[in-house]
Amino acid sequence: MSLLKVTNLTKKFGKFTALDGINIDVNEGEVYGFIGPNGSGKSTTIRVLLGILKATEGEAKVFGKDAWADAVEIHKRIAYVPGDVNLWPNLTGGEVIDLFVKLRGGNNKSKREELIKKFDLDPSKKCRTYSKGNRQKVALVAAFSSEADLYILDEPTSGLDPLMEQVFQECVMDIKKEGKSVLLSSHILSEVEKLCDRVGIIRQGKIIETGSLSELRHLTRTNLLVETKQPITLLNELKGVHDIEEKDEAFSFQVDSEELDAVIKHVSQFGVVRLESAPPTLEDLFMRHYEGEGQTETGAGGVS
Structure with a gap:
């Protein structure tokens, strides 16, 4: 009700x-x-x-x-x-x-x-x-x-x-x-x-x-950190993968939640040694909504 x-x-x-x-x-x-x-x-x-x-x-x-x-x-x-x-x-x-x-x-x-x-x-x-x-x-x-x-x-x-x-x-x-x-x-x-x-x-x-x-949650991205036995190739060509960074011998990147299955399958071919996953948060969701919005919030003398 x-x-x-x-x-x-x-x-x-x-x-x-x-x-x-x-x-x-x-x-x-x-x-x-x-x-x-x-x-x-x-x-x-x-x-x-x-x-x-x-x-x-x-x-x-x-x-x-x-x-x-x-x-x-x-x-x-x-x-x-x-x-x-x-x-x-x-x-x-x-x-x-x-x-x-x-x-x-x-x-x-x-x-x-x-x-x-x-x-x-x-x-x-x-x-x-x-x-x-x-x-x-x-x-x-x-x-x-x-x-x-x-x-x-x-x-x-x-x-x-x-x-x-x-x-x-x-x-x-x-x-x-x-x-x-x-x-x-x-x-x-x-x-x-x-x-x-x-x-x-x-x-x-x-x-x-x-x-x-x-x-x-479908609007958010999961954060992954992956270390593999062999170097991962073609990661930047996969759909739904963002912000790839190389850290020592591992890769950290974000994945659109709906593409997670395909990305994990691709990565697993290279022999996964370590896989860390941080679940999506509302913070991520919020950033997705507002990223690329260059303009400032319109205000009217403190209207909030």
């Missing part, structure tokens, strides 16, 4: 088109990765979904309700974490967490305490003293302490150290096990790869690819 559905969504700021007919579908119990470089339209999309911006054309529905007209109703069932959290400077972190949790009608003290401990947060300090990472932790604890059906997370780990990123990932997996849905906007591809069931890639306001990770 679809909890969030965006259809042909367009958002213009004057003559600048920030979003150009995008489609997104997030199902119940699913973690959907929304990825793209800074300035590609991720945050603009999220602001439309939250009812902060009104779409120019198309529609955005959350829980079957219109994101703009029914924003108040929708907010009762969602938790949102922005990439740059601003908090009330004179309140403590604990007071801010309590305020957000009460606004959503929750009161699970044990969960709140457990999350504060997990994220290694001192809730007694005033928010004005917090670093960016600690402000981020306050927002994450407040979100994960809430009883929500959909979690909208916009670059939620910016400012967190690697240990805290791991805690964040565990929290996302926990809410997924509870059957909740997550829209995770990120440009940290390893994060998306670990957590997401499906991915939508956005560039300059357009969704250029969408699907499960296994469906998108």
Whole structure:
């Protein structure tokens, strides 16, 4: 069942088109990765979904309700974490967490305490003293302490150290096990790869690819390092082989995944001594999408 559905969504700021007919579908119990470089339209999309911006054309529905007209109703069932959290400077972190949790009608003290401990947060300090990472932790604890059906997370780990990123990932997996849905906007591809069931890639306001990770793997290349008894010949003439480099007595190169079988068969004729394979990652996929694109990302005064 679809909890969030965006259809042909367009958002213009004057003559600048920030979003150009995008489609997104997030199902119940699913973690959907929304990825793209800074300035590609991720945050603009999220602001439309939250009812902060009104779409120019198309529609955005959350829980079957219109994101703009029914924003108040929708907010009762969602938790949102922005990439740059601003908090009330004179309140403590604990007071801010309590305020957000009460606004959503929750009161699970044990969960709140457990999350504060997990994220290694001192809730007694005033928010004005917090670093960016600690402000981020306050927002994450407040979100994960809430009883929500959909979690909208916009670059939620910016400012967190690697240990805290791991805690964040565990929290996302926990809410997924509870059957909740997550829209995770990120440009940290390893994060998306670990957590997401499906991915939508956005560039300059357009969704250029969408699907499960296994469906998108065909766009990636596998990295191979091969050492053979006899020198490999005709490697550069094989279909799907890229970036060949000779390293000592071995060859390193990339292979389009769909050509892997034929390349391995060719290489094996020369007596394989060593074969190392690094699986394709979302990082590779991303580079394939954007390589050869000489132009910079179009921006409109910080639209992202």
